[in-house]
Amino acid sequence: MYSILKQGVFPCLCLCIFKAQSFCSSPKQAPFHMSDDSAAVLALTALSPIDGRYRSALTELVPIFSEFALQRYRVKVEVEYFIALAAARTDGSINSSPSSSLPFAVPALAALVNEYGAASMAEKLRELYQNFSTSSSLAIKRIEEKTRHDVKAVEMWLRDQFDQLGLPAASKEFIHFGLTSQDVNNTSIPLSLQEATNSVLLPKITTMILQPLHRLATEWWDIPMLARTHGQPATPTRLGKEIGVFVERLVSQLRAIKQIPFSAKFGGATGGFNAHVVAFPGVDWVAFGNNFVNSSLQLSRSQLTTQIEHYDNLAALLDAYKRVNTILIDLCRDIWTYIAMEMFGLKTKAGEVGSSAMPHKVNPIDFENAEGNLGVANALFEFLSSKLPISRQQRDLTDSTVLRNLGVAFGHSLQSYVSISRGLDKLQLRKETLERDLHDNWVVVAEAIQTVLRNAGVDDAYTLIKEATRTGAALRQPEMEAVIRQLNVDDALKQRLLGITPFSYAPQLPALPAINLAEFGVLH
Numbered sequence: 001m002y003s004i005l006k007q008g009v010f011p012c013l014c015l016c017i018f019k020a021q022s023f024c025s026s027p028k029q030a031p032f033h034m035s036d037d038s039a040a041v042l043a044l045t046a047l048s049p050i051d052g053r054y055r056s057a058l059t060e061l062v063p064i065f066s067e068f069a070l071q072r073y074r075v076k077v078e079v080e081y082f083i084a085l086a087a088a089r090t091d092g093s094i095n096s097s098p099s100s101s102l103p104f105a106v107p108a109l110a111a112l113v114n115e116y117g118a119a120s121m122a123e124k125l126r127e128l129y130q131n132f133s134t135s136s137s138l139a140i141k142r143i144e145e146k147t148r149h150d151v152k153a154v155e156m157w158l159r160d161q162f163d164q165l166g167l168p169a170a171s172k173e174f175i176h177f178g179l180t181s182q183d184v185n186n187t188s189i190p191l192s193l194q195e196a197t198n199s200v201l202l203p204k205i206t207t208m209i210l211q212p213l214h215r216l217a218t219e220w221w222d223i224p225m226l227a228r229t230h231g232q233p234a235t236p237t238r239l240g241k242e243i244g245v246f247v248e249r250l251v252s253q254l255r256a257i258k259q260i261p262f263s264a265k266f267g268g269a270t271g272g273f274n275a276h277v278v279a280f281p282g283v284d285w286v287a288f289g290n291n292f293v294n295s296s297l298q299l300s301r302s303q304l305t306t307q308i309e310h311y312d313n314l315a316a317l318l319d320a321y322k323r324v325n326t327i328l329i330d331l332c333r334d335i336w337t338y339i340a341m342e343m344f345g346l347k348t349k350a351g352e353v354g355s356s357a358m359p360h361k362v363n364p365i366d367f368e369n370a371e372g373n374l375g376v377a378n379a380l381f382e383f384l385s386s387k388l389p390i391s392r393q394q395r396d397l398t399d400s401t402v403l404r405n406l407g408v409a410f411g412h413s414l415q416s417y418v419s420i421s422r423g424l425d426k427l428q429l430r431k432e433t434l435e436r437d438l439h440d441n442w443v444v445v446a447e448a449i450q451t452v453l454r455n456a457g458v459d460d461a462y463t464l465i466k467e468a469t470r471t472g473a474a475l476r477q478p479e480m481e482a483v484i485r486q487l488n489v490d491d492a493l494k495q496r497l498l499g500i501t502p503f504s505y506a507p508q509l510p511a512l513p514a515i516n517l518a519e520f521g522v523l524h
Contacts, residue, residue: 384406
């Protein structure tokens with residue numbers, strides 16, 4: 001086995017069988033079946049934990065961010081562009097209807113397609129990405145070994161497919177017509193981000209974290225809890241409200257993510273459709289580009305670009321995910337601390353081991369795993385969002401290799417979401433600890449007492465209570481009642497003050513808003 005790995009056989013094998021069944025969208029294709037042992041060996045020999053240790057939790061991202069996936073998106077863009085180009089009119093509209101009186105933008109291509117049958121050709125071409133398989137992917141990789149250019153390899157593979165489909169030979173000249181590689185990459189990558197966000201990430205965050213947090217906040221809404229500011233006892237709060245804080249923060253950021261457009265660059269070698277114009281000068285190519293990107297691909301075309309997308313909206317998207325992850329780091333640390341303070345226990349699972357030396361240990365490993373992965377993801381998001389909007393003059397190549405790490409950042413993020421979900425499911429409330437904390441820190445009603453005294457007209461009530469309570473000694477119920485009885489106020493006011501307890505000194509809160517699951521892509 002070691003000799004095989006040294007010879008580099010397994011990296012090639014990985015490309016072939018990494019969850020190939022996930023990519024097979026057509027029932028005509030037989031999914032690749034991988035034995036449990038083969039999958040285990042691949043996980044053990046992977047360089048990255050994303051494709052190794054954590055892969056089983058991240059399978060939904062593989063068909064979106066893998067090299068295979070990028071090839072499939074590129075094929076989709078090239079195919080849809082060819083179909084749109086054949087139906088383009090001189091005003092930039094995309095209309096294959098024979099009833100239109102507007103001339104075709106590319107008459108020769110339109111004639112070839114119509115002679116063959118526009119609907120039939122479109123159906124056959126779309127099957128190229130709808131049924132894209134690992135054998136298709138490997139064929140492209142073999143071409144790339146010669147071309148040393150990944151997008152050109154896709155174009156050449158498509159030319160071969162046109163021949164195999166029996167399409168008119170002359171039509172091949174309109175594959176990738178007038179385009180540069182970034183017209184394909186800067187539409188393919190936004191498509192992947194759109195699919196990841198709408199189909200995986202937002203629904204996962206909602207169902208695995210937001211929904212459970214909302215449920216816990218509702219269940220624990222009225223449970224009194226000692227707050228701590230600067231690590232010291234502070235005005236009592238409610239446990240459900242403290243969980244609800246994270247619900248509100250997450251909802252706000254998820255909504256922000258939904259507002260960010262998936263921007264795409266599409267406009268030729270330096271963003272001005274020069275090649276299109278010189279070939280067909282009487283066409284509104286800007287309008288065509290807008291129609292193709294905004295309608296055919298359902299993205300948002302950036303109007304003024306260099307050779308590449310300026311990535312400002314991508315940076316905004318990554319920064320928004322970074323904020324989500326930062327909120328979750330805050331959540332993990334708070335819950336970790338609550339567990340350490342014995343406010344929560346953790347459900348145990350038969351067979352699990354907490355420590356190799358201390359048999360009694362039940363550690364908050366899920367929240368620790370999540371915090372670590374969130375930190376890695378955020379470091380990548382920070383780098384990506386600060387680097388990608390910068391490119392020398394009209395383009396340098398540094399964005400290309402950097403963009404290949406998008407899946408790594410989102411992989412670490414998703415792994416953390418899975419861990420948080422698992423951790424939340426293990427939480428067991430220890431209500432007695434919360435009650436003991438409040439009993440042991442009766443002094444926190446000092447704020448209430450001095451406020452009531454001030455309202456009653458007692459002179460310098462704050463200083464009066466400060467001197468009585470800031471002694472360094474523990475002040476429980478008897479000591480606080482003694483402080484109140486010594487006050488030079490009438491008995492009615494004393495009785496009112498004696499009725500204030502850490503349990504009754506309660507916040508006034510708005511209702512916890514319901515979560516609209518459909519808003520974040522959860523349909524069931």
